[in-house]
Each structure stands twice: as C-alpha cells, then as structure tokens.
Amino acid sequence: MKKYFTGIVLVLMATLAEAQQSVTENVPGNTLNFTLEECIDFALRNNYNRQSMDLDKESKEISYWQSKQEKLPSVSGSASQNFTHTPDNSESAVWNGNYSVNANMTVYNGGTIKNTIEKNKLGVEQADYQNKQYDNDLTINVIQAFLSVLGNEELLKLQKSLLKTSEEQMEQGKQQFKAGTILESDYLLLESQYATDQYNVTNTEISRTNNLLTLKNLLSLSPAQSLEIIAPDTSVIHTMSQMPALNDVLAISMQTMPDLQITKYNVSIAQSDIKLSKAGYLPSLSLGAGIATGYNSTNNRGWGTQLGKNFNEQASLTLSIPIFSKSRNKANVEQSKIVLKQAELQQSQTELNVMQQVEQEYQNMLSAYSKYGASDIKQNAYKASFDAYGAQFKAGSITTVDLLLQQNNYISALNDYIQSKYTFILNR
DSSP: OHHHHHHHHHHHHHHHHHHHHHHHHTOTTSEEEEOHHHHHHHHHHHOHHHHHHHHHHHHHHHHHHHHHHTTSOEEEEEEEEEEEEOTTSSSOEEEEEEEEEEEEEEEESTTHHHHHHHHHHHHHHHHHHHHHHHHHHHHHHHHHHHHHHHHHHHHHHHHHHHHHHHHHHHHHHHHHHHHTSSOHHHHHHHHHHHHHHHHHHHHHHHHHHHHHHHHHHHTTOOTTSEEEEOOOOGGGTTGGGOOOOHHHHHHHHHHHOHHHHHHHHHHHHHHHHHHHHHGGGSOEEEEEEEEEEEEETTSSSOHHHHHHHTOEEEEEEEEEOOOOOTTHHHHHHHHHHHHHHHHHHHHHHHHHHHHHHHHHHHHHHHHHHHHHHHHHHHHHHHHHHHHHHHHHHHHTOSOHHHHHHHHHHHHHHHHHHHHHHHHHHHHO
C-alpha cells in the first residue's frame, strides 16, 4: 500500500509539473528561453495548423473504422401504437399496435465494402506522410526564422560597437574642428556617419523584432509573449562543410522524402477508386431477417395472448442485378482511370522535382560555404584595415574621407559575412 501511494503521488506530481510547464509556456508575462531544438519541438507540438492536421488524420481514422463496421449487420426496432375513433360505429374506439425487430446484412456487393476499407486504410497511412511533410516544412521555417533572429542579433552587436566608434570619432572631429585642424565639412561627414550608424542599429532592431514575430507565429505564441533565443555553438561551422556525395544524398532523399510517399498513396487510392467504380457492374446480395407481433383491441383475446399468437418470423434473400444504369458505371470507371493516370503523372513529376530540388540545394550549400569562407577572410582584412585607419585618423595623418571610406568598406564586408554565414547554416 505504501508503494502504491508513493506511485500515485509521483504521477500527480508529474502531471502537475507538466500542466504548470504548459501554463508557464503560454503566459505572456513569462520569458521563454528556447534553443533551436526547443523551438522546433515546441512548434511541432503547438502549431495550430499542425494540430489541425492531426484532427484531419483522426477524421480519416474514424472513416476507416466506420468502413470496417459495414461488414456487420444492421439491426433496427420499430413500435407503433394507433388509436381510431369512429362515432357511428358501436366500437367507436379501437386500439392496435405493431412491434418488430429487423436485421439486414450485405452478403456481397461487388467488393464495395472491401475496397472502401482498403481505400480508407490507405488514406490513414497517407495522412502520416502528409503530417511528416508538414513537419519538414514547419521545421525549415522555424530554422529560417530562428537564424534570421540570430543573424540580426550578431549584426546588432557589431553595429552597436561601430556606433560607439562613430560617436568617438564624431567627438574627436568636433574637437579638431574647434581647433581648426579639420574643415567643417569633414566634421559634418563624421556627424552624418554617426547618424547613419544610428539608423542601421534601429533598422536591425526592427528586423529582429519582425523576425521574432514570425518565429512566435510559427510556434503559435502570442505576439505579447516574451521570447529569447539561445544561440547555438557556431564554432563547428567548418565541420558542417563535410557532406556525403551528391548521389548518396539523392538516394537517401528518394527513400525518405514524404512528398514521394504521398504521391505513391495517391496512385494506390486511385486504383482503389477504379475497383469501386467497377463494382457498379456486379450484382449485390443481401440477407434480411425479422420478428414481429401486434394486437388489436377489437379482438376478444387479451393483449399478451394476442402478442403470442401474432408473433411471426421473416427471412429474405435479395439479389439485385444491374441491367442498365444509363452508362453511369462506364462513365465512373473511365473517370477513375483518368484520375489514376493523373496520379501516376504527378508521381513521376514529383520524383523529378525532388531530385532537382535536392541537387540545387546541395549546390547552393556548396556555394554558400565557399562564399562564407571568402567573406570571412574579407571581413578580417577590412577589420584590420579599418583599425589601422582609425589609429591614423587619431594621429591626424589621414583625412575624414579616407577614414569613412574604410569604415563603409568594413560595414559592407561585415554584412556580407554575417549573411553568408547564416545562409550556409540554413542551407546545410
């Protein structure tokens, strides 16, 4: 009993903890701190569209279950109680009642039940791959939004550092202008650069906010919910360039991509539809049975006696043979064949699309990594040059124009570096 009680307590604690976590995750006043993996997991569990797809699958499972019940007989009962009043009749009030229970079962209907069950089963299995396909797309969108926020944050950090440098240069230029060592135009250029750097910081902050809103939407979080992302370790970015051969990637993709499985199921479902259409040519056989009884108040016998005497049993075997259906069956079969051909064409086209897309993404990844390597070297070079020019400007050995030219070159190189870095990570 003690172990039993302890087990109950542990279950209750786990349930309360899970409920508390669920509540905490969705309270706007609390800040969520998510890694990329946590964002993906949260989206797969909470995205409204993803939940809607689960309901679609559940609906198909119900249809599949119900189609299997069609093998069973249907049973119904009926009871009627009638009252008749005739003023000119000596027996002016007459009561009578009839009661019955009937059962019907389809013995054979051209395989309609069997093929409907198979079709609905295929629909349930296809729904699994449709969910996987959506999960893939949702994951990619979450990664893209997450990396966009991360890129904004890294860029913002560098821009704020540059803004501080621009402010120092503007103050230094102000003192030099007062001392008469530089022209007013040079000082105004420094002031303009400071204003530009302020704008860049503000613009990046707005971009970060917008990308964060996109991420919240994918996670089905309220815009008011405070969300902070935890940056992953990007120091392993060089090892991410190690990729299997293109042929291996294509082979894996052709085996695992849900898109291909979905089109295969479309072909199988279309084949089931042809079988269902052909069933219209075939006869159907059904079995019926029932019991019934009744009574009438004009009969001198008692109610119970009448029910016993009037008790009867029925059984029937019905064969229905289609003779002429105004060519509806033929038209249905031909239409189903067209749907099958369309499904087969779509399957072939999807295979081509997947192969093309995978190869393009593979080449884009290689290109992005190459650009990342080049931009990394470039931004380091411009950083060293900018630092050197900054020291020369403080010493008064170069003009403001020379300084700002190098600074703008460095800013451009920084933007290229950050963009290429996260483009490669996303493509990878």
